[in-house]
Amino acid sequence: MTNCNDTPAARRPPSNSRQRPGASGEDETSSELVATVRNTLIEHPAFALGISAIRRCHRMGRFGLEEPGCLLIMGVSGSGKSTLRKEYARHHSRRETDEATVIPVLHLELPAQPTIKNVAERILLALGDPLFARGSAEAMTARIVTLFRNCRVELVILDEFQHFIDHSREKVETKVADWLKHLINATRVPFVLMGLHRCQRILQSNEQLRRRFSRQITLEPFGVADRKARRIFDGLLRSIWGCLPVKCSPELSNGGDNVERIHFATYGLIGYVMTLVAASVEIVLEDGRPAIDRDVLAKAFSQSIWPEGRGCLNPFHPGFTNRPLTNSGEPFFGYKT
Incomplete structure (x- = not known):
């Protein structure tokens, strides 16, 4: 990884060629080239800081502390949160052993309208539970605790955590905070939550949970x-x-x-x-x-x-008035808050 300095770097996927279509050697289609560009990893100071913070959380989680330290990563859409999650997980992929499937880093994106039950269901699915949709929320949570132990889960990264509060009420947010606190306590596995800034509201619902997530970083534009x-x-x-x-x-x-x-x-x-x-x-x-x-x-x-x-x-038109496109109806409306 690039050190946290002033020189960003672009890293292309190693398996792709840089040859143009029609050049000597194996040809690539235009779509393949565009996909390669889209998948290029940009390593910059904020990215390096995020990877370092996740790594620290992961490393401390391996000690099985009674109260594992957790991490909250915030940023507006497009700031690189999902890329951070996928890139870290890529270096800690699941593997099969004779005894079990080992999943050192469990990562997933929360559904658009999450409930405790459908999030538990999605976690069970990611863990490979064939009966992931069966049982009450309490029974599902108990299976998660068992599978975390069997699959040797060391870190959990949940993306789009603000979905929990987008259409919720204060009572619902309190239940979510209590469930998350219970899951962390029962598994002793650190969690990394990712989302927009408003996901902090969940942490305000539970003092113990807020203390667990005292470590917070923001991916700024x-x-x-x-x-x-x-x-x-x-x-x-x-x-x-x-x-x-x-x-x-x-x-x-x-x-x-x-x-x-x-x-x-x-x-x-x-x-x-x-x-x-x-x-x-x-x-x-x-x-x-x-x-x-x-x-x-x-x-x-x-x-x-x-x-x-x-x-x-259009910012590239000669008549463009230099200003952020943050007015109502423009692409970055609301990004100041």
């Missing part, structure tokens, strides 16, 4: 407000341009006001940056363009991020 922040974001973009399977116009690699324009187009969020870049690569390949330039970025923005973002509402 990249900034351009000061020289240091702009240098980091510019370094991120340069790293991405350098690993793409298509050429980039010199106007992009030389920085200029394109750094600010890309920031307005993505709100500085890594997920949106990669969406914009992948769409740009697709346009270059399908339209036979010589390179990614400002016109390509303008088309990619309206195609992949905001269909209404045309003309002066």
Whole structure:
């Protein structure tokens, strides 16, 4: 992993070639190239901090402490929470032994309308329980405790935890907090919760649970407000341009006001940056363009991020008024809160 410094790095999946379709050797289709770009892992300071925090939580959890330390990771959509979860779990994959299936890191995304029972069901399914849908919430929870022990679960990562409160009442939130506290106590396995900032409300429902999750980090968007922040974001973009399977116009690699324009187009969020870049690569390949330039970025923005973002509402249009797209109806409305 990259150290927590000012130089982001892009790491492509190791199994993919960088050859263009039609070049010598094994050909790749345009779709495969775009998918490769979309799956490129961007290692940057906030990513390194998140991996380090999860690793610390995991390491301490192996001691089977009576009150394992847990972790809350917050950030708006597109800030990289899910990538963080999947990348950490990828290095701790399940394996089969003669005795059992060993699952050192159990990770899953919560359903859009979760209840204690359907979350317990989803955990049992991830654990491989063939009867995952059978029984009451209490019976399911008891099976989870047993399977955690049998599968040697060392860490649990639950993503989209804010779903628990999106349509809930205070009484429901209290029940969820009590259930989660019981599960942590019974298994002695640390949990990492990921979600939007409002998921903190669950922790406020239970003092003991709040104490367990005293360790909290936030994945912030990249900034351009000061020289240091702009240098980091510019370094991120340069790293991405350098690993793409298509050429980039010199106007992009030389920085200029394109750094600010890309920031307005993505709100500085890594997920949106990669969406914009992948769409740009697709346009270059399908339209036979010589390179990614400002016109390509303008088309990619309206195609992949905001269909209404045309003309002066497109950050890559000459008439765009430099401002965050956070007004009502715009792609990043509500992201300030």
